Amino acid sequence: MTSAAIVTRFAPSPTGYLHVGGARTALFAWLLARHSGGRFLLRIEDTDQARSTQQAVTQLLEDLRWLGLNWDNEQLVYQSQRTAIYDAIIDDLIGKGLAYKAYETPVELEQLRREAEIQKRAFIYRRPKWTEGQIRKWEAEKRPHVVRFAMPHREFRFTDAVLEKEIVVAAEQVQDFVIRKTDGMPTYHFAVVVDDAQMGVNHILRGQEHLLNTINHIALQEALGYPRPVYGHLPIILNPDGSKMGKRDRDKKIRLCAQMQLKNTRQTAEQLAASAGLETEALQKWLSSTSQQLDLPEQLAVMRSIGLREADLPEILVHDFRKNGYLPETLLNFLALLGWSPGEDRQAMSMEQMVSLFSLGGIGKANARFDRAKLLAFNTDASAQVADGRLLAAMRDFLSVNPDSPLNSADDGRLLAAMRLKPGFHTLRELDSVLRFLFVADESIELEAKAVEKVLLKNQRQGLGALVDLLELLEKAETWTAAALETAVNQYCQQKQIGLGQAAQPIRVALCGGTISPPIFETLQFMGRQATLGRMRRCVGLVGDAS
Ligand code: GLU
Numbered sequence: 001m002t003s004a005a006i007v008t009r010f011a012p013s014p015t016g017y018l019h020v021g022g023a024r025t026a027l028f029a030w031l032l033a034r035h036s037g038g039r040f041l042l043r044i045e046d047t048d049q050a051r052s053t054q055q056a057v058t059q060l061l062e063d064l065r066w067l068g069l070n071w072d073n074e075q076l077v078y079q080s081q082r083t084a085i086y087d088a089i090i091d092d093l094i095g096k097g098l099a100y101k102a103y104e105t106p107v108e109l110e111q112l113r114r115e116a117e118i119q120k121r122a123f124i125y126r127r128p129k130w131t132e133g134q135i136r137k138w139e140a141e142k143r144p145h146v147v148r149f150a151m152p153h154r155e156f157r158f159t160d161a162v163l164e165k166e167i168v169v170a171a172e173q174v175q176d177f178v179i180r181k182t183d184g185m186p187t188y189h190f191a192v193v194v195d196d197a198q199m200g201v202n203h204i205l206r207g208q209e210h211l212l213n214t215i216n217h218i219a220l221q222e223a224l225g226y227p228r229p230v231y232g233h234l235p236i237i238l239n240p241d242g243s244k245m246g247k248r249d250r251d252k253k254i255r256l257c258a259q260m261q262l263k264n265t266r267q268t269a270e271q272l273a274a275s276a277g278l279e280t281e282a283l284q285k286w287l288s289s290t291s292q293q294l295d296l297p298e299q300l301a302v303m304r305s306i307g308l309r310e311a312d313l314p315e316i317l318v319h320d321f322r323k324n325g326y327l328p329e330t331l332l333n334f335l336a337l338l339g340w341s342p343g344e345d346r347q348a349m350s351m352e353q354m355v356s357l358f359s360l361g362g363i364g365k366a367n368a369r370f371d372r373a374k375l376l377a378f379n380t381d382a383s384a385q386v387a388d389g390r391l392l393a394a395m396r397d398f399l400s401v402n403p404d405s406p407l408n409s410a411d412d413g414r415l416l417a418a419m420r421l422k423p424g425f426h427t428l429r430e431l432d433s434v435l436r437f438l439f440v441a442d443e444s445i446e447l448e449a450k451a452v453e454k455v456l457l458k459n460q461r462q463g464l465g466a467l468v469d470l471l472e473l474l475e476k477a478e479t480w481t482a483a484a485l486e487t488a489v490n491q492y493c494q495q496k497q498i499g500l501g502q503a504a505q506p507i508r509v510a511l512c513g514g515t516i517s518p519p520i521f522e523t524l525q526f527m528g529r530q531a532t533l534g535r536m537r538r539c540v541g542l543v544g545d546a547s
Contacts, residue, residue: 006038008203010064010071011192013045014056017317018063020370021207021237021245024335028234029205030069031336031358041199042071045192046080047185063318066397067328068351077199079191086186089194089224090147090179098223099179100127101145103138124175126153147180149190149220156215162205162232162363169215177216189216197226208233232360235339236367245370250313251293254302259287261306276301311429314372323401325428327386327394330379338368348381376426384424392416398428405432406439421518421526437512438527442538445513455505455515456543464543466498467506471536480529482521489521510539 008029012022033040042064046052064071093099104112116123127150138145157168179190186194196204211233221228239245262269269287273280278298286292294302303310315321321331333349336342341364342349342357349357386394392412399408407415418435425431437445456463473492477485489503504520511532517523524532 004202006033006036006203007041007200008033008038008205009041009043009196009199009201010069011043011045011195011206012060013048013051013188014053014060015048015051016056017059017319019246019317020315020321020335023063023067023069023318023331024237024338025206025234026064026069027067027332027335028340028358028363029203031354032203032205032360033072034355035358038203039072040069041073041077041201043077043195043199044079045188046078047188047191049080049183049185052080059319063322066322067318067332073199077195079186079195082191082195083185085198086180086191086194087184090186090190093149093179093223094147097150099147099149101135102128102148102176102178103130103135103143103145104128105144122173124173125177127176144182146178146182148176149179149216149223151176151216151219152222156218158214158218158228158231160211160214160233161203161230161360162234163365167211167214169212174215174219179220189213190220193217193220193224193226196229197221197224201229202227203230203232205232205234208236232363235364237338237370238367240369240371245316247316248293249316251299253313254294254299254308255287257308257312258302258306262287272302272305276305278302319401322397323429325398325430325432326375326379327382327428330375330382333382334375334378338370339363348378380424380426383426388416388420391419395419395428395431398432402429402432406436407432409439417526421522434516434518437517438523442535445511445535445538447509447539447542448514451509451514452543455509456539463502463506463509464540466496466503467510467536468540469496470503470507471533471540474524474529474536475533477529480525482525485524486521507536510536
């Protein structure tokens with residue numbers, strides 16, 4: 001006899017792009033299903049109407065596709081479209097006395113909470129003893145109500161497959177929880193239980209914030225006669241300093257940079273507020289707080305004022321990593337190791353290796369640390385090994401989310417040839433910024449003042465002199481290949497008794513404005529005779545005229 005196939009799911013609430021924590025949860029559920037030849041299902045938990053948006057769903061799906069976490073249900077399940085199903089079950093529970101309508105207003109509930117606080121006890125909601133008359137009156141008035149599950153007042157326990165221990169909640173701690181809200185929508189607790197059962201989900205992996213919710217879910221399963229799935233709650237992801245990783249980290253970085261800017265430039269908070277279009281008082285409060293956050297438009301306004309780019313902020317969302325040029329396979333490999341050890345100190349793994357090695361037992365109990373340096377090292381290693389076709393596809397994807405890059409104008413052949421000028425890179429963003437000079441108009445090459453001074457003007461304009469000579473030399477070059485140009489320039493260097501750098505650096509400044517470029521002769525070949533000579537002439541003209 002074979003045991004039933006493993007069915008897992010990922011059930012995000014669509015409130016924005018996918019967070020790395022969510023991606024890690026999805027990955028583990030996906031790996032568990034793929035490892036066992038089971039199924040991985042996707043469900044959209046959009047019962048919070050105020051916070052869920054269709055745009056967020058689209059973004060979520062795009063992130064999952066980018067990561068390659070494909071799901072097996074052809075029809076996506078949207079909880080918001082299943083209210084009739086939930087209502088029928090809730091009515092049935094009410095009929096059986098296992099759930100009931102509760103009529104307290106938010107103010108009354110707050111009052112109850114406050115009383116508990118004053119008496120220094122936890123607020124536990126238990127079914128009030130309303131009279132028939134009271135209920136009739138409220139019904140006649142159409143008083144808004146929720147539906148609560150009548151939680152059996154006994155101890156609940158379950159074994160967590162990741163924590164490998166029993167979680168026990170005492171009878172005094174359980175309470176009657178809401179299963180349908182005043183707006184008629186089911187709560188997360190209710191919909192999650194019904195849907196997991198109806199979709200045949202038998203293994204649930206999710207974040208630790210849901211650990212105690214599981215007690216509610218188990219109680220509902222028992223009342224509804226559903227089987228109990230295997231539950232595993234995943235370790236929390238922390239920053240290396242032990243703080244919880246989250247969107248806050250971006251705000252924190254903006255504040256730090258704003259504080260530094262004020263210190264270094266002696267700008268006042270008032271001036272910064274004015275240039276960002278914010279209220280001084282609000283900005284000051286934010287600057288001196290450690291917990292208060294700006295909302296997104298305010299963050300962007302401050303960033304603009306202090307010259308901080310989005311790419312400089314710590315990545316939190318999967319989309320941030322995509323936009324900053326990480327390869328999805330690297331991110332997955334890295335996320336897999338946040339809590340899971342495949343054994344034998346294995347680090348770099350392909351998706352196939354992860355699938356074959358994955359096991360629930362390999363997931364640790366300790367909180368995981370998100371080490372950005374390690375992720376960057378993974379990406380650097382992977383980039384050194386990536387084949388042409390994959391590299392091109394990855395770059396095209398990067399460019400699709402960075403439409404302002406001039407590399408978008410290149411055809412595949414040119415793009416790949418340019419990328420091959422600089423094999424090995426940390427991120428696609430870095431590669432993009434190193435290669436941009438190859439795809440922009442001459443006028444947008446800004447000659448960096450420092451580079452001009454150091455490379456061209458220092459020592460009685462020695463570099464500029466070399467550039468003029470080299471221009472003349474290259475104008476006469478018969479063959480425009482890296483090898484031929486290298487021979488010609490080397491001969492020049494020998495003749496002048498200078499090092500190669502003293503010839504290569506002036507050419508670099510002319511071509512890209514600074515002192516860093518891919519290997520110089522390959523770059524000249526890539527750019528071609530006309531473009532190279534054009535930039536050299538422009539540089540000689542600009543620097544010669546100005547000095
Ligand atoms: N919608 C829930 C969340 O995003 C899902 C929790 C669960 O997996 O049960 O946190």
